Amino acid sequence: MNDKKQKRTTPFRLPAIAVAAFICLLLILPHTAAPALYTPEMDAETDLHDRVSVLRQATQDNSGVILPLMDEIFSSSGTLVLNLELKDFSSAERDLDEYLAQSRQFDNLVVRLDMSQSDLEEWRRLNAQNKEDLLELFNDTRRFSELEQLEIEYRDADNPDMLYSVMYEGEALKSKIKETVASYESRSEEMVGVSRQFEVETEAYEESVEGTRTISKSVEEEQEERSAVIQREVAPRSDLHITLGLEPAEVRYGDTLNISGRISGTDQRVVSLYLDSRIYKNLTATAEGTFLHREQIKKIGSGMHTLYATSDGKFSDVVSFRVISRNTTLSLTQSGSRNITGRLLADDIPVSGAPIRILSAGRQIATPKTTPDGSYTADLKLAEGEHHITAIFDDTAYPLLRGESEELLIIVDPPEEARSLEDYIAIFLSAVVLIVIGAGGVWYLRRRSGTVTRETIPVIDDPPEIIAESIEEREEETPPIPEEFDPSTDTTLSTYHALEESDYPAALRSLFLGLAKETGIDTPLTATAGDIRQRRSGDTDLHAWLAAYELVLYGGQIPDAETRQWCVDTYQRLREDHA
Incomplete structure (x- = not known):
């Protein structure tokens, strides 16, 4: 029986193989010079789909990450101002670093989640302005506190000129701190209104606004006392006078600020200008003692700025001007x-x-x-x-x-790669192979068609036996029953452990894809945490795991070893519960 079966199938096997090989080579030939048959960009419908790391950003279920971050930003600003009140600048510096990091994280989330046209963008804009004010307030109050130590050193060294420099720098800092606090306070009502739309607690922020007022008042009182003491201890030189003026009082980018003055009572002609308590420029007065400088407004922050002049231990009055922002x-x-x-x-x-x-x-x-x-x-x-x-x-x-x-x-567009000599040789050889195989197949088919006769066709004596054998073979090919979930053979866990140290967000992403597939989502790569929550609305463990996942993927947090182990254990338990 087997001999008859063999006689029937053998004559047609070689032509079938030849035709199949011919078709395969025909399909491969166009790619012989450029063998990149697949790249991730081929499946990308937009530029957001060609990177898994960008795909992570496309989630609508983000309130669990952004709103707590807004609370943390307010809390950090409150503790920062409190430590500035207490003059604990080391703690205030840590608070400032934390506040700046949280603000950068929030800015990135607003951009990455494409919320630039929402109320969150307005909150981000207001917080960016608050950030600049708090940064200036920290630097200026710390410098103002350092003046106390400098005052003691210069008094012990019997250096009246430097004592006066301390007094004038304190006056400049006092004016600048007052302006910064006014700026911070001016947007508090708008900031509170926007925050309440998201039901974010504003108590810590409102306390920080009140705290900045207290700082400004304390600086003003301390500076008045310092000036009175120094002026009482060190009598100014009555023969030396410096006058200083500027115009206009308000300038914008591209405008020219005119600074002029006069020095008298000395042969000294070098005058030093101090802008915001920092040396700005040294000028040389004329023989009559006049000096003039024109400065075009370019790279200088908007807001109030202070200026004074000094020469030979004498100081001018402190003058100020405002820089207004342009569109x-x-x-x-x-x-x-x-x-x-x-x-x-x-x-x-x-x-x-x-x-x-x-x-x-x-x-x-x-x-x-x-x-x-x-x-x-x-x-x-x-x-x-x-x-x-x-x-x-x-x-x-x-x-x-x-x-x-x-x-x-x-x-x-993909680049048009120039074909080398090797590419043309490969194409030529492929064409030769196709021609030889095609010609051989045609020759063999013609030869067989000329020799096969009716008498040579074998007769099947016992068809039912062959049919029974075929049925038995198909029954033996029944697919195996799926096994239960086994962590030791889970390729998802293997991927996670391979990526855990080098790219933890990508490692956690692999576990997320495993959960998405387990919940029955047909396209796990485009699934979001919200999609999984909808399918398992009552699974609290799953929701807790997804919240931790979002903090890592979209919030930028890298958990400690204990939290990482919890993520793995919870993942395994979720897979076992639904296996």
């Missing part, structure tokens, strides 16, 4: 496949030397600087596919408002 316009255009260009203007004035942040899908990829005419260019390193590019200017060292360009879509 900005930021353009962005494509100048090549991966090149961009644009221009930054303050109203109609070009901005020179300003850093421009270039973002793609919320990730910073370049930071060009503007030229004297306000233009900038950048050569971007972009992969193939679509990219949504945005340019942003937000450097607070300039008296300019934040500027953002319109979004620019850049499509990078």
Whole structure:
């Protein structure tokens, strides 16, 4: 029986193999010179899909991460101001570092989750201004506190000139601290209103506003006492006088500030100007004692600034001026496949030397600087596919408002690779092999068709026996019953342990994909934590695990060893419960 079966199938096996080989080679031939048959970008519908790390950002279920972070920012600002009141600057510095880190984390979340047009963006903007005020308040109050020690040292050294410098620097710091506190307080009502829309507690923030008022009042009282004591102990030289004036009192980017004065009663002609208690410029007065300096306003922060002059131990009065922020316009255009260009203007004035942040899908990829005419260019390193590019200017060292360009879509086509001699040889050899196999198959088929006759076709004597054998073979091929979940053979856990030390977010992501697949989601790669919660709405352990996952993936937190082990143990228990 087996002999008859063999006679029937053998004559047609070789032509079938030849045809199959011919088809396979025909499909492979176009790729012989460029063998990259698959890349991750091929499955990407947008530039958000070609990286798993970017896909993690695309979640709607983010309130469990952002709102607690807003509470933490308020809490850190409250403790920072409290420690400044107590003059505990070492603790205040730790509070400031924590506050700045939390603010950066919040800014990144707003950008990465594409919430730039929401009320959260307004909260982010207000907090950015508060951040600048608290940073200045910390630096100025710490410097003001250091004056007390300098006053003691100069008094012991019997150095009246330096005692006067301490007094005048204290006057400048007092004015600046008062201005900073007024700025911080001015937006408190708006900040509280926006926060309450998200039901965020504002008690710690409101206490920080009250605390800054207390700091300003304390500095003012301490400086008045210091000035009175120094003026009583050290009589000023009646023969030496320095006058100082400036105009205009309010300036903007690109304006010119005129600083002038006169020194008399001495042959000394070198006059030192101090801006915000720091040496700014040394001027040489004329033979008549007059001096003049014109400064174009460029890289200086917005707000109130103080200025005084000193020469030969004599000080002028402290004068002040205000720098007002200008509006900005930021353009962005494509100048090549991966090149961009644009221009930054303050109203109609070009901005020179300003850093421009270039973002793609919320990730910073370049930071060009503007030229004297306000233009900038950048050569971007972009992969193939679509990219949504945005340019942003937000450097607070300039008296300019934040500027953002319109979004620019850049499509990078795959490069046309030049074929080498080896490529052409490979194509030629492939073609020869195809021709030989095709010709051999045709020859064999013609030969068989000329020799097969009706008498040579074997007769099947016992068809039912063959059918029974076929049925038995199919029954033996029944697929095995799936085994229960076994952690020792779980490839997901293997992936997790392989990535745990080098890239923990990616490692935790692998466990998330395993849970998504276990809950029955057909496309785990595009699943969100909210999708899994909807399918297992009553599973509290699963919800707790997903909350920890979001803090790592979107909040940037890296847990300790105990929390990591809890994530693995909970994952295994969830898989076993639903196996």
